[in-house]
Amino acid sequence: MRVPLFPLPNVVLFPGQVLPLYVFEPRYRELLTRVQASGEPFGIVRIVQPREVSPLPFHERVTRVGTLAHLRRSETHEDGTSSILVVGGERFRVQDFDLTHTYLGADVAVWPLAPAPLDRPAEEAVARRLVSDLMRLRPADADAIRESAPQDPLLIASFAAALLPLDAGQRERALEAPTLLGRLETLLGFLPGDVRVLH
Numbered sequence: 001m002r003v004p005l006f007p008l009p010n011v012v013l014f015p016g017q018v019l020p021l022y023v024f025e026p027r028y029r030e031l032l033t034r035v036q037a038s039g040e041p042f043g044i045v046r047i048v049q050p051r052e053v054s055p056l057p058f059h060e061r062v063t064r065v066g067t068l069a070h071l072r073r074s075e076t077h078e079d080g081t082s083s084i085l086v087v088g089g090e091r092f093r094v095q096d097f098d099l100t101h102t103y104l105g106a107d108v109a110v111w112p113l114a115p116a117p118l119d120r121p122a123e124e125a126v127a128r129r130l131v132s133d134l135m136r137l138r139p140a141d142a143d144a145i146r147e148s149a150p151q152d153p154l155l156i157a158s159f160a161a162a163l164l165p166l167d168a169g170q171r172e173r174a175l176e177a178p179t180l181l182g183r184l185e186t187l188l189g190f191l192p193g194d195v196r197v198l199h
Helices: 026-038 117-137 139-148 153-163 168-175 180-189
Strands: 002-009 018-023 042-047 065-076 082-098 105-110
Touching: 002 026, 002 065, 018 026, 026 065, 026 082, 042 082, 065 168, 117 139, 117 153, 117 180, 153 168, 153 180, 168 180
Parallel strands: 002 042
Antiparallel strands: 002 105, 018 082, 042 065, 065 082, 082 105
8 A cells, every 4th residue: 555654753653652743844744735635644653763864865764664554633723733642553564655746645554463363361461560660750640540441451561661761762662562462572572670660
């Protein structure tokens, strides 16, 4: 499938995550118009090198793994800018970039997590541990974390990725894990040692 891309610095979107965006550049206003007309998602990829530090073309400075973003709400302001809300969908790999528009596009292949039905009990156990460790890591927010944590292990991984003090590279490593259990264990491994040692 061919999708428009919205590259962002230091942002890695996970399935089910809600992300507010402010659209102000003309090329991304054009992207938004296309998405609103077609109902298609667009891709969120991370800018690895800003143009200030790299002479490479734009498409060579972004990751080749991203997440589809589905538009949920859009508000256009008087100056032509927009505030939008998207939710993360499927993970994808970039096959080839499309340079025919003012914004970057790509031919992408959806990249689902590898099915591992025998891992389900382990996924649920690691997901519960991840939530309990998050509560221990952020005791002031423990009640809010307990109340707002989702039940599904896939969404718990996304929830934890948003709350853990990770850099963009670490979030990307978690997104790229081949299985859900691998993603959960990667996130668990990023917890500070003094939190994990209590187990």
